[in-house]
Amino acid sequence: MAVIELTKDNFESTINDNDIVIVDFWAPWCGPCRGFAPVFEAAAEKHPGIVFAKVNTENEQELAGFFQIRSIPTLMVFREQVILYSEAGSLPGHALDGLIEQVMGLDMAQVHKDIAAQQNQQA
Numbered sequence: 614m615a616v617i618e619l620t621k622d623n624f625e626s627t628i629n630d631n632d633i634v635i636v637d638f639w640a641p642w643c644g645p646c647r648g649f650a651p652v653f654e655a656a657a658e659k660h661p662g663i664v665f666a667k668v669n670t671e672n673e674q675e676l677a678g679f680f681q682i683r684s685i686p687t688l689m690v691f692r693e694q695v696i697l698y699s700e701a702g703s704l705p706g707h708a709l710d711g712l713i714e715q716v717m718g719l720d721m722a723q724v725h726k727d728i729a730a731q732q733n734q735q736a
Contacts, residue, residue: 634664638687649703
């Protein structure tokens with residue numbers, strides 16, 4: 614599957630309509646972002662059931678601000694509308710593959726249960 618470009622217009626629907634979405638926050642002037650792009654694209658080819666998307670922080674400053682992106686590249690992984698990973702810095706291919714395996718192996722029923730328990734404690 615090709616990497617898609619996310620904007621404020623399609624971000625929410627992309628996250629809500631797909632089980633796993635991996636988002637790369639980047640900018641055209643960022644050297645490490647350009648270096649990470651082939652790794653990200655190769656992972657997209659290896660995992661056709663996952664949505665791989667990019668947010669150009671120059672064009673989508675509102676999205677970058679909402680997610681408090683302070684450094685780029687920043688990689689964010691959503692599964693069932695839950696942010697499971699958010700980290701600045703690029704990953705080598707094997708580390709990205711390992712992260713994807715971990716995300717796919719999670720018991721999301723337990724994750725949702727844990728989130729509900731945390732929210733109840735805060736209420």
